[in-house]
Amino acid sequence: DQQVKQNSPSLSVQEGRISILNCDYTNSMFDYFLWYKKYPAEGPTFLISISSIKDKNEDGRFTVFLNKSAKHLSLHIVPSQPGDSAVYFCAASDPPGDMRFGAGTRLTVKP
Amino acid sequence: ETGVTQSPTHLIKTRGQQVTLRCSSQSGHNTVSWYQQALGQGPQFIFQYYREEENGRGNFPPRFSGLQFPNYSSELNVNALELDDSALYLCASSLPVLGSTEAFFGQGTRLTVV
Numbered sequence: 034d035q036q037v038k039q040n041s042p043s044l045s046v047q048e049g050r051i052s053i054l055n056c057d058y059t060n061s062m063f064d065y066f067l068w069y070k071k072y073p074a075e076g077p078t079f080l081i082s083i084s085s086i087k088d089k090n091e092d093g094r095f096t097v098f099l100n101k102s103a104k105h106l107s108l109h110i111v112p113s114q115p116g117d118s119a120v121y122f123c124a125a126s127d128p129p130g131d132m133r134f135g136a137g138t139r140l141t142v143k144p
Numbered sequence: 145e146t147g148v149t150q151s152p153t154h155l156i157k158t159r160g161q162q163v164t165l166r167c168s169s170q171s172g173h174n175t176v177s178w179y180q181q182a183l184g185q186g187p188q189f190i191f192q193y194y195r196e197e198e199n200g201r202g203n204f205p206p207r208f209s210g211l212q213f214p215n216y217s218s219e220l221n222v223n224a225l226e227l228d229d230s231a232l233y234l235c236a237s238s239l240p241v242l243g244s245t246e247a248f249f250g251q252g253t254r255l256t257v258v
Contacts, residue, residue, distance in 0.1 A: 037186075135186050
C-alpha cells in the first residue's frame with residue numbers, strides 16, 4: 034500500500050533553470066510533509082517541510098507547494114545548481130509522526 | 145552537538161542468523177525511528193521508539209524488534225534473517241513538537257544476507 038508516490042524516477046535540468054519535483058499522496062490524514070535529499074553513501078538530509086495548514090513554504094532557493102484538494106505537493110528549486118544533483122524523497126506523516134516515503138526522484142543538474 | 149550515528153556501516157550475515165544494529169540519536173532527541181530502504185525504493189517505516197516505549201510500527205513481522213535505552217540510543221534486532229532483509233537500514237532521531245516532525249538520519253547500515 035504505497036501512500037506516497039513519486040512517479041518520476043529521474044529528472045534532468047540545466048544549471049540555472051528551475052527543477053520541479055512532484056509527489057502525490059493518498060492518505061488524507063497526513064498533516065505534515067517533508068522533502069529529503071540523499072547523496073550516495075549518506076543518510077537522507079532534511080531539506081524543507083510544510084504543514085497541512087499552509088500551501089507554500091519557502092527557504093532560499095527551495096519552495097514547497099501543497100495542494101490538499103489534489104493531494105499533491107511539489108518542490109521547486111530555483112536556480113538549480115550542479116550540487117543539487119541527488120535523490121530527492123518526499124515524505125508525509127500523521128500523528129504520532131512516523132513518515133511514509135516515496136520511492137525518490139533522481140535529479141541531475143547539468144553544468 | 146553530535147549527529148545521528150549508526151554502527152556498523154556494513155555487515156554480511158548468513159540466512160537464518162540474527163543481527164543487531166545500533167543507533168546513537170542526536171543530542172536532545174528522545175524519539176528514534178528505524179527504516180528499511182531496499183534498492184531503488186524509498187525508506188519503509190519499521191517502528192518508532194519514544195522514551196523507551198514502542199510508539200508505532202510499520203508492516204514488518206515480529207522478528208524485527210527494537211529497544212531504546214535511557215540515553216535514547218536504540219537497537220534494531222532482526223531474527224531468522226532472510227535474503228530479502230538485505231537493505232540499507234536507517235535510523236532517524238527527532239524531538240517531536242506540535243506541527244513539526246523533522247527527523248535527522250544517520251548514514252545507515254548496509255546489511256547483506258547471503
